[in-house]
Amino acid sequence: xxxxxxxxxxxxxxxxxxxxxxxxxxxxxxxxxxxxxxxxxxxxxxxxxxxxxxxxxxxxxxxxxxxxxxxxxxxxxxxxxxxxxxxxxxxxxxxxxxxxxxxxxxxxxxxxxxxxxxxxxxxxxxxxxxxxxxxxxxxxxxxxxxxxxxxxxxxxxxxxxxxxxxxxxxxxxxxxxxxxxxxxxxxxxxxxxxxxxxxxxxxxxxxxxxxxxxxxxxxxxxxxxxxxxxxxxxxxxxxxxxxxxxxxxxxxxxxxxxxxxxxxxxxxxxxxxxxxxxxxxxxxxxxxxxxxxxxxxxxxxxxxxxxxxxxxxxxxxxxxxxxxxxxxxxxxxxxxxxxxxxxxxxxxxxxxxxxxxxxxxxxxxxxxxxxxxxxxxxxxxxxxxxxxxxxxxxxxxxxxxxxxxxxxxxxxxxxxxxxxxxxxxxxxxxxxxxxxxxxxxxxxxxxxxxxxxxxxxxxxxxxxxxxxxxxxxxxxxxxxxxxxxxxxxxxxxxxxxxxxxxxxxxxxxxxxxxxxxxxxxxxxxxxxxxxxxxxxxxxxxxxxxxxxxxxxxxx
Numbered sequence: 001x002x003x004x005x006x007x008x009x010x011x012x013x014x015x016x017x018x019x020x021x022x023x024x025x026x027x028x029x030x031x032x033x034x035x036x037x038x039x040x041x042x043x044x045x046x047x048x049x050x051x052x053x054x055x056x057x058x059x060x061x062x063x064x065x066x067x068x069x070x071x072x073x074x075x076x077x078x079x080x081x082x083x084x085x086x087x088x089x090x091x092x093x094x095x096x097x098x099x100x101x102x103x104x105x106x107x108x109x110x111x112x113x114x115x116x117x118x119x120x121x122x123x124x125x126x127x128x129x130x131x132x133x134x135x136x137x138x139x140x141x142x143x144x145x146x147x148x149x150x151x152x153x154x155x156x157x158x159x160x161x162x163x164x165x166x167x168x169x170x171x172x173x174x175x176x177x178x179x180x181x182x183x184x185x186x187x188x189x190x191x192x193x194x195x196x197x198x199x200x201x202x203x204x205x206x207x208x209x210x211x212x213x214x215x216x217x218x219x220x221x222x223x224x225x226x227x228x229x230x231x232x233x234x235x236x237x238x239x240x241x242x243x244x245x246x247x248x249x250x251x252x253x254x255x256x257x258x259x260x261x262x263x264x265x266x267x268x269x270x271x272x273x274x275x276x277x278x279x280x281x282x283x284x285x286x287x288x289x290x291x292x293x294x295x296x297x298x299x300x301x302x303x304x305x306x307x308x309x310x311x312x313x314x315x316x317x318x319x320x321x322x323x324x325x326x327x328x329x330x331x332x333x334x335x336x337x338x339x340x341x342x343x344x345x346x347x348x349x350x351x352x353x354x355x356x357x358x359x360x361x362x363x364x365x366x367x368x369x370x371x372x373x374x375x376x377x378x379x380x381x382x383x384x385x386x387x388x389x390x391x392x393x394x395x396x397x398x399x400x401x402x403x404x405x406x407x408x409x410x411x412x413x414x415x416x417x418x419x420x421x422x423x424x425x426x427x428x429x430x431x432x433x434x435x436x437x438x439x440x441x442x443x444x445x446x447x448x449x450x451x452x453x454x455x456x457x458x459x460x461x462x463x464x465x466x467x468x469x470x471x472x473x474x475x476x477x478x479x480x481x482x483x484x485x486x487x488x489x490x491x492x493x494x495x496x497x498x499x500x501x502x503x504x505x506x507x508x509x510x511x512x513x514x515x516x517x518x519x520x521x522x523x524x525x526x527x528x529x530x531x532x533x534x535x536x537x538x539x540x541x542x543x544x545x546x547x548x549x550x551x552x553x554x555x
Contacts, residue, residue, distance in 0.1 A: 104122070104124045104554075105122060105123050105124060105554065105555050106120075106121065106122050106552050106553060106554045106555070107120070107121045107552070107553045107555075108120040108121070108523075108550060108551070108552040108553075109550050109551060110523070110548050110549055110550025110551075111548065111549070111550060112546060112547045112548030112549060113546050113547060114142045114143070114144045114145065114543060114546055115141075115142055115143025115144050115153075116140075116141065116142045116143075116546070116548050117139070117140070117141050117143075118138075118139070118140050118548055118550060119137075119138070119139045120136075120137065120138040120139070121136070121137050121138075122134070122135070122136045123135050123136075130165060130166050130167055131163070131164070131165055131166075132163060132164045132165075132166075133161075133162070133163045134160075134161070134162050134163070135160070135161040135162075136158075136159070136160050136161075137157075137158070137159050138156075138157070138158045138159075139155070139156070139157045139158075140155070140156050141153070141154065141155035141156070142154055142155075142543075145184075145186060145543060146186075146533055146541050146542060146543045146544070147186040147541065148186060148197070150199065151184055151186050151197060151199055151202060152184055152186035153183075153184060154181070154182065154183040154184070155180075155181070155182045155183075156179070156180070156181050156182075157178075157179070157180045158177075158178070158179050158180075159177065159178045159179075160175060160176070160177045160178075161175065161176050161177075162174060162175030162176070162212075163175075166218070167218070168218070168219065169217070169218060169219035169222070170215065170216065170217055170218055170219070171214075171215070171216045171218050172213075172214070172215055172216075173212075173213075173214045173216075174211075174212065174213045174214070175210075175211075175212045176209075176210070176211055176212075177208075177209070177210045177211075177212075178207075178208070178209050178210075179206075179207070179208040179209075180205070180206070180207050180208075181204075181205070181206045181357070182203070182204070182205045183203075183204055183357065184199065184202040184203055184204065185202045185204060185358060185410045185411060186202065186410075186540070187358065187404075187409070187410040187411075187537075187538075187539035187540045188202075188410045188539075189409075203238060204237060204238050204239075204357075205237065205238040206235065206236070206237050206238075206353065206357070207235070207236050207237075208233065208234065208235050208350065209233070209234045210231060210232065210233040210234075211231065211232045211233075212229070212230070212231040213229070213230050213231070214227065214228065214229040214230075215227065215228050215229075216228075223254065223255055224252065224253070224254050225252065225253040225254075226250070226251065226252040226253070227250070227251050227252075228248070228249070228250050229248070229249050230246070230247065230248040230249075231246070231247050231248075232244075232245070232246045233245045233246075233247075233350065235349060235350050235353075239361045240274075240275075241273075241274065241275045241349065241361065241362075242273070242274045242275075243271065243272070243273045243274075243348060243349045243350060244271065244272045244273075245269065245270075245271045245348055245350065246269070246270045246271070247267065247268065247269040247270075248267070248268045248269075249265070249266070249267050250264070250265070250266040250267075251263075251264070251265050252264045259292055259293055259294055260290070260291070260292050261290070261291045261292075261293070262288070262289075262290055262291075263288070263289045263290070263291055263300075263302070264286075264287070264288050264289075265285070265286075265287040265289075266285065266286050266287070267283070267284065267285040268282075268283075268284050268285075269282060269283045269284075269346060270282050271283075271348060273348075273349055273365060275361065275362045276361075276362045277312055277362075278312070279310060279311065279312045279313075279365070280309075280310070280311045280312075281308075281309065281310045281311075281348075281365070282308070282309045283306065283307070283308045283309075283344065283346050283367070284306070284307045284308075285304065285305070285306045285307075285344070286304075286305050287302060287303070287304045287305070287323075288302050288303060289301060289302025289303075289323065290302060295329070296328065296329055296330075297326065297327060297328045297329065298325075298326070298327040299324075299325070299326055299327075300323075300324065300325045300339075301322075301323070301324045301325075302322075302323055302324075303320055303321070303322060303323070304320070304321040304322075304323055304341065304342065304343055305318065305319070305320045305321075306318065306319050306320075306321070306343065306344040307319075308344055308346075308367055310366070313366065319342075319344060319369065321341060321342030321343060321370075321371075321372070322340065322341075322342070323339070323340065323341040323342070324339055324340055324341075325337065325338075325339035325341075326338050326339060333380050333381050333382050334378070334379075334380040335378065335379045335380060336377075336378050337376065337377055337378070337379070338375065338376035338377075339374075339375055339376075340372065340373065340374050340375075341370075341372075341373050342369075342370050342371055342372045342373060343369075343370045344367050344368070344369055344370070345367060345368040345369070345370055346367055347365055347366065347367050347368060347400070348365060349363075349365055352365060352414060355402070356402045356412055356459075356537060358410075358411060358412045358537055358540060359402075359411065359412050359413075359414070360405050360408060360411030360412060360413065361411075363412075363413060363414050364414060364416070365414070366398055366400075366416060367398065368396055368397070368398045368399055368400060368416075369396065369397040369398060370394055370395070370396055371395045371396065371397060371420075372394070372395050373392060373393070373394035373395070374392070374393050374394075375390060375391065375392040375393070376390070376391055377389050377390030377391060384432055384433045384434060384435075385430070385431070385432050386430065386431050386432075387428075387429065387430040387431075388427075388428065388429050388430075389427070389428045390425075390426075390427045390428070391424075391425070391426050391427075392423075392424070392425040392426075392427075393422070393423075393424050393425075394422070394423045394425070395420055395421070395422050395423075396417075396420070396421045396422075396423065397417075397418065397419070397420060397421070398416045398417065398418060399416070399417045399421035399423070399451075399457070400414050400415065400416050400417075401414075401415050401417075401454075401456075401457045401458045401459055401460055402414060402415070402458060402459045402537065403415055403458035403459060403491060403492055403494070403538075404491065404492070404493060404494065404538055404539065405494070406494040406495065409493060409494075409495060409538075409539060410539060412537065415454060415458065416454075417451055417452050417453055417454040417457075418452070418453055419451070419452020419453040419454075420452045421449065421450065421451050421452055421457075422449070422450040423447060423448070423449055423450075424447070424448040425445065425446070425447055426445070426446040427443070427444065427445045427446070428443070428444050429441065429442060429443040429444070430442050436472065437471070437472050438469075438470070438471050438472075439468075439469070439470040439471075440467075440468065440469045440470075441466075441467075441468050442465075442466070442467045442468075443464075443465070443466045443467075444463075444464070444465050444466075445463070445464045445465075446462065446463050447460070447461065447462050447463070448462065449462075455492070456490055456492070456499075457490075458490060458491055458492060459489055459490070459491055459536075459537060459538070460489070461486040461487060461488050461489050461505075462487065462488030463485075463486070463487045463488055464484075464485065464486050465483070465484070465485040465486075466482070466483070466484055466485075467482065467483040467484075468480070468481075468482040469481045469482070475515070476514055476515040476516075477512075477513070477514050477515075478512070478513040478514075479510075479511070479512050479513075480510075480511045481508070481509065481510050481511070482508075482509050483506070483507070483508050483509075484505070484506075484507045484508075484509075485504065485505060485506050485507075486504070486505040486536070487504040487505070488501075489501070489502040489505075489536070490502070491537075491538035493538075500538065502534075502535050502536075502538065503532075503534060503535075504534075505532075505534045505536060506530055506532060506534070507527075507528055507530070507532075507534070508528070508529040508530050509525070509526065509527045509528070509529065510525070510526045510529060511523070511524070511525045511526075512524050512525075518554075519553055519554050519555065520551060520552070520553055520554075521551070521552045521554070522549070522550070522551055522552075523549060523550060523551075523552060524547060524548070524549035525547060525548050525549070526545070526546075526547045527543075527545075527546050527547065528542065528543065528544060528545050528546060529545060530545075531544040531545040532544070
């Protein structure tokens with residue numbers, strides 16, 4: 001068992017050693033990028049039906065449309081927005097509820113350049129008013145990529161089946177999911193003419209399987225409000241790495257008075273990762289809080305107690321973080337908020353691969369401690385317009401970043417900062433919705449990093465911008481466009497010592513859906529319209545302008 005001081009001093013060295021000494025030369029490819037803006041937390045100001053809703057300080061008026069505010073909870077990965085290695089092909093299923101004669105089931109087929117193929121199907125059944133089943137299968141692949149043709153091909157297959165059983169007093173939901181990704185580490189050095197790279201040695205295959213089960217109280221007349229959700233996930237790759245992860249989450253709320261509530265969140269995660277070594281990694285969290293809500297302000301205060309263990313790293317510690325949040329409503333539609341919190345940010349092999357799929361073998365996985373986060377901001381809405389501005393100053397230990405490994409630059413290591421890393425985040429977002437005909441939203445994030453022991457926060461941008469637009473031209477024609485920008489990404493080649501500032505990423509995407517008949521619709525998606533073969537990660541240029549189009553049949 002190593003003590004905490006030795007652990008902190010060793011993490012940086014371990015990150016290079018684990019992924020450098022045991023890496024095998026390989027390559028891969030990520031297909032042309034569509035960026036998904038993931039809403040981590042959504043607060044709806046709407047009429048209260050249950051205790052969780054009752055504590056909201058603003059009550060909506062009948063007939064008004066709910067306005068969603070996206071709060072950027074400063075999780076560790078907020079500074080490294082994820083890229084989705086798939087083409088966003090069609091939004092027809094998203095717009096289906098606005099089409100005449102709603103048809104929920106569909107089959108979709110499409111093709112495009114780079115040898116792309118898309119096949120997707122969705123089926124839903126409702127045997128009774130309180131029982132619902134769904135099943136969805138999707139396959140998206142590209143036979144060629146931006147480097148050496150098939151050496152940067154990729155394929156992704158997703159299968160998900162689920163069901164919900166909803167009664168007046170409770171709701172039960174369950175789902176099964178399977179995801180398979182096949183790609184190649186194509187970030188290798190250019191080879192001399194006539195030299196053929198062993199394609200099979202570049203291949204990576206990741207298989208993920210998950211089971212989810214949830215039970216929730218829906219009886220508004222019952223004082224105690226609660227929900228329990230549990231999930232079991234497995235991950236395996238082509239290099240004999242695996243991860244088994246079981247997590248359970250409990251939330252509960254008890255009214256003490258008309259305006260005062262006791263809230264509880266409890267998490268339990270049991271995880272085993274097998275690579276060169278076997279890691280048993282567990283985390284338990286209990287977060288009791290009290291909440292007072294009135295028409296003018298809301299105050300939440302409590303304690304976040306977290307215990308984490310790791311048998312290979314010799315970790316067994318418990319941390320307690322105070323948390324407090326103020327939300328003031330000087331008048332309807334405007335909120336001014338401020339607060340302080342802390343947490344242990346749980347990192348897993350699955351979460352790391354979702355950010356960067358180019359990781360090498362035997363990478364070190366360790367949790368990150370958010371020792372404290374002070375934040376303040378304002379949010380509001382009026383006449384279809386909503387906005388939010390927020391400033392956050394957070395302190396971390398074991399703050400992580402990615403960089404090309406020392407032994408094999410085509411693969412990436414995870415580098416942790418055992419010292420104190422301070423992150424200043426200034427974020428702003430605004431949206432406008434005009435009668436469901438035109439929707440637009442703009443989000444900007446600025447990051448400033450102050451590192452402790454490490455040299456730099458490699459491959460983390462200092463500025464990101466997302467601009468999304470959707471237009472309903474007619475009852476049959478739908479158009480969406482989005483622009484995604486990142487800048488300030490730095491990378492280092494540890495073999496040569498050369499530090500490179502990667503060019504600014506600017507990715508413009510356009511999607512068009514046209515309803516041909518009641519059952520048939522056509523779609524086309526043009527990605528990376530500007531045709532820039534930018535690099536989100538060093539030595540991995542992305543595809544230039546690419547497209548995919550096809551037909552969708554609804555039934």
